[in-house]
Amino acid sequence: MSAPAAIYLDHAATAPLAPGVGSAMWRVLDGADANPSSAHAPGRAAAAAIDAAAEALAALIGAPPEALVWTSGATESINLALKGAVGFAGGGHVVSVVTEHHATLDTLDVLERGGTRVTRLGVDGEGRIDLEALDAAIADEATLVSVMHVNNETGVIQDIPAIGALCAARGVPLHVDAAQSLGRERIDVAAMNIALLSMSAHKIGGPKGIGALYVRRRPRLGLAAQIHGGGQQGGLRSGTLAGHQIAGFGAAADHARAVREAEQPRLAALRDRLAQRLSAIDGVTRNGSGAHVAAPFLNVSVAGVHGDALLTGLTEGVPALAVASGAACSAAKGQSSYVLRAMGRSPREAGASVRFSLGAATDVAAVDAAAARFAEEVARLRALASAA
Template sequence: MPLYLDHAATTPLAEPVWEAMRPYLEPGGVHANPASDHEAGAEAARAVDAARAQVAAAIGAQPEEIVFTSGATEANNLALKGSIAFLGGGHVVTTRTEHRAVLDVAQHLATQGSPVSFVDPEPDGTVSADAVIAALRPDTALVSVMWVNNETGAINPVAAIAAACAERGIRFHCDAAQALGRLAIDVREMPVALLSLSAHKCYGPKGIGALFVRRRPRARVAAQLQGGGHEQGMRSGTLATHQIVGFGVAANVAAAQQAADEAHARTLATRLRAGLAALPGLLVNGDPARCVPHIVNVAFDGLHGEALRAATAELAVASGSACSAAHAESSYVLRALGRTDRQAAAALRISTGRGTRAEDIDRALEVIRSAVMRLRAMAA
């Protein structure tokens, strides 16, 4: 079994999450539809309400501001498409380093008549607030900037961007899939209108996420799924009680352990970066001082990407976003940072988790060091 160091792609299900979900999965458990008008349905509905409150508390929101979706991808679609539909069109501003779940939606909106501006990142992978502000126009209706980049771990100044948008009466959306459990989130302190979340990035189940939709001032979105009027009319479909319950517990634990998880990740990152520093041709993607510590992204100049991945096959690490792995091209995020196609292809994203140990880092360093030196000797 490869050593798992790909927590930015997905995290394992935490034990408390699994235990909370079991009564809603096992035979004889609570399996009623939470929308059903009987006591069994009411019991399921109470579980959904409790989980909604947990997710809301994890980000400083009110329960009624949480709309459950199938994941952050759907939440992003609802935020962008739903906003432009409700607002009747308008200019959209986003960045070149967003997840495909935002970039592809923005490109779709452009085909529907909404002009889109793509802001370039700084060399360290972050997007400056000034650059976003400079892209605003009189007809700008929506700005979407991710909080934490899923490939480099770069932390964007979303509080400053949100404040600038609020001052101008422009709606701001933030993809926070990589931020929940990694950074302290409090929507009461940041005027974000819409914020996307994902359970499987914080030790919850796959297939469930949420969109925070601010009540005051109200951020209305047009539903993108019709058929029953669930989730306050914003997202129709029978609620998956077991997944929602799991998300609630995962969000609760993630918020409670955020500081401890960050400290653990920082210790591991320091060990990892120190071990990688002496390797020839090392390129560090992102400024460690402006990145979340659980993601370390490096490239090796002059090496062939496929050869590097084959030589490190005993490690479960990534070369880019898991959602873009089906495409043969190198990382568009790293190319936006100025890396060549060859450099971007020879990148490794190493992302640690709660269960990662110091000895795991040492093993990973041994594998990477051996692979790099062997490949360089073969190329000499």
């Protein structure tokens, strides 16, 4: 007899395809998969499918469709935003945050080695930056600010409207990593004074391998291209566009916009239910308060257990829980969470942390089963430790 399916609580890593995404992709593959740069009728049909997807994604962030640059994902979008802005300006001073995704942190390291000045702001115990410290850093001849909207490990939300206002007041462009906030938090690039916005499809139920970068058009923001070739997308990102993936991104954006107002409160209630059950376990500490955490996220540290043993027990036990310890990129590098360490957690607390991220298929039964399985595994590991 096969083991029961895992309880999937890792939507921050990848969300399963949303309704309508697969069919939207197949329609392009089956009938509009010509090169969208071609002038003939099949090419125009392919371009029309891409234009429709651009309208759907643009509506989700309050942007004009022509302000989007299609990329392979948020990582490429972040690279284009940071390297492009610095390259166009010929250097400068970039202000960011120590808890950013590695796509940002590693890119900043590369830029710094090339002579760009980089300031990395710390965070408080809740994972939020100090706005006065940010303003002081901006005042120190900053040329670009880059801040993640929703943290990929903890779900902590940075105050992007306030950050955008500070940047606008000093005339400094703001880049926002919206990989985890797209479709979950309200985003209005104009109202929030966002100049550059990085996005990824597979976090909102779209296909993997496709993302986008919003680039402000007024006042126009200069970027140095990072991929050269045929001059597509205004020369900012050359290469033939993957129409079927873009169509899937557009369908996912349409679905996210349609369900967000009802879905995010539902997920917040389920998240709080899970948090309440886990908090009843002795030695479980929540990382990030609910007031400043996006609805699908819950990150906890567990005292008295080894982090690797806990994750293995949860992901390999019955029922298995598809959860994460920190971010997938940190896990691949064998590191404890630098995000939690920056929030003041000890290396042991950061190492014995679990991230739950909920999604469309999550219901009360899944939450309760996950809580029971978690409590069972913690008790088992503590019993083994006390017997050793």
